[in-house]
Amino acid sequence: xxxxxxxxxxxxxxxxxxxxxxxxxxxxxYLLLVPAIAVLLLALGYPLVWQFWTSTQKxxxxxxxxxxxxxxGLANYTQLFSDPQxxxxxxxxxxxxxxxxxxxxxxxxxxxxxxQAVGTxxxxxxxxxxxxxxxxxxIASMTVWIWLFDWRRGIVNWLLTGLGLDFTNHxxxxxxxxxxxxxxxIVVWMSVPFVAFSVYAGLTQISDEVMEAAALxxxxxxxxxxxxxxxxxxxxxxxxxxxxxxxxxxxFAQIKMLQDAGAPTASTDLLGTxxxxxxxxxxxxxxASALSIFVLLLTVALSFFYVVHLMKEDS
Numbered sequence: 608x609x610x611x612x613x614x615x616x617x618x619x620x621x622x623x624x625x626x627x628x629x630x631x632x633x634x635x636x637y638l639l640l641v642p643a644i645a646v647l648l649l650a651l652g653y654p655l656v657w658q659f660w661t662s663t664q665k666x667x668x669x670x671x672x673x674x675x676x677x678x679x680g681l682a683n684y685t686q687l688f689s690d691p692q693x694x695x696x697x698x699x700x701x702x703x704x705x706x707x708x709x710x711x712x713x714x715x716x717x718x719x720x721x722x723q724a725v726g727t728x729x730x731x732x733x734x735x736x737x738x739x740x741x742x743x744x745x746i747a748s749m750t751v752w753i754w755l756f757d758w759r760r761g762i763v764n765w766l767l768t769g770l771g772l773d774f775t776n777h778x779x780x781x782x783x784x785x786x787x788x789x790x791x792x793i794v795v796w797m798s799v800p801f802v803a804f805s806v807y808a809g810l811t812q813i814s815d816e817v818m819e820a821a822a823l824x825x826x827x828x829x830x831x832x833x834x835x836x837x838x839x840x841x842x843x844x845x846x847x848x849x850x851x852x853x854x855x856x857x858x859f860a861q862i863k864m865l866q867d868a869g870a871p872t873a874s875t876d877l878l879g880t881x882x883x884x885x886x887x888x889x890x891x892x893x894x895a896s897a898l899s900i901f902v903l904l905l906t907v908a909l910s911f912f913y914v915v916h917l918m919k920e921d922s
Contacts, residue, residue: 655903662896671890683897692873693881693898697905700856700878703787704909707858708851711795712844715802720832722807737800745797749864752793756780758869780870787875793861798854802847809843810836849913853906859883878902 662683664676687693718737722730740748755762758778767774779785813836821831837844859879866872866880876884878898886895 658896659900661893662900664893666891666893666896668890670892676893679893683893684901687894687897687901696876696878696881699787699876701905701909703790703858703877704852704855707791707794707798707855708848710791711798711802711851711855712848714795715799715847716806716844718799718803719806719810722803723810734804737803740796741800745860746864748797749793749861752789753864753868756789778869780865780868783871783874786865786870790858790861790865793865794855794858797861798851802851805843805847806840809840813839845913845916849910852909852913856906856909857902878905 661676663678663680664670665679665683666676670676718733722733725733754760756764756779758764758776758780761779763779764774764777767777779789817835818831821835826834857879858877862875862877862880863883866875872880872884882895882898882902885898886892
């Protein structure tokens with residue numbers, strides 16, 4: 608009787624390191640991004656290229672009626688930034704932007720903490736009030752604010768005079784400092800609801816057990832805020848701060864309507880109104896385009912550090 612031989616084991620072939628195949632990344636997600644990228648390039652890329660090309664030309668009122676524009680290279684940029692008025696507007700715009708963004712974020716955080724601390728009914732009333740303020744059209748809200756600060760029959764002057772202060776016929780828009788105070792009040796009032804709702808959404812993600820454990824360990828409200836709440840909502844704060852810096856740098860409607868209400872334009876212009884005055888007012892669209900390109904670069908520069916920090920947080 609012959610013994611059954613065991614089947615021979617098949618030895619796996621030694622793999623050649625040079626022939627190892629790497630797994631290819633999936634192509635479908637990138638293909639799905641193509642339509643969105645194409646729309647962005649058409650909707651944003653073409654106007655941006657046209658704006659830059661116009662900034663290198665002498666493009667005025669005559670070109671609006673068919674005269675061919677004259678190519679001047681970087682002459683518009685040279686003329687623009689050799690004017691002290693331009694740098695005065697840039698300085699005012701950056702200061703106004705940073706101050707408004709900081710005040711808006713601080714007040715928005717305080718309102719979000721208030722919404723978390725109060726009862727359901729009070730929180731609902733507060734949220735509805737902020738939604739109405741946020742949803743109000745800019746033209747309608749500015750009409751009300753201009754009436755409130757009117758120098759002849761405004762409510763603000765009447766209240767301050769009733770408190771014993773002499774604000775009879777006080778023109779808030781006549782001097783640049785009081786003009787920017789009024790503009791700051793209006794811009795912050797319009798922006799606080801967005802920050803408050805965003806921060807409140809972040810606060811709802813903080814575990815109650817963590818806060819209770821910190822309280823049992825003897826942490827004060829101040830310590831709980833700076834050691835627990837603030838680090839946990841930092842990503843939300845960074846995003847809303849970045850958006851506020853971008854929005855406040857490009858503010859236009861509020862400043863323009865306050866100027867139309869009687870404020871001097873030369874000492875109250877910001878970048879948005881100055882571009883409007885160069886383009887529509889003076890019909891110098893080449894200079895206006897050059898300043899618009901500068902505003903784009905300035906926005907990228909101001910938001911660069913925020914974007915880098917957000918990328919580090921994400922990684």
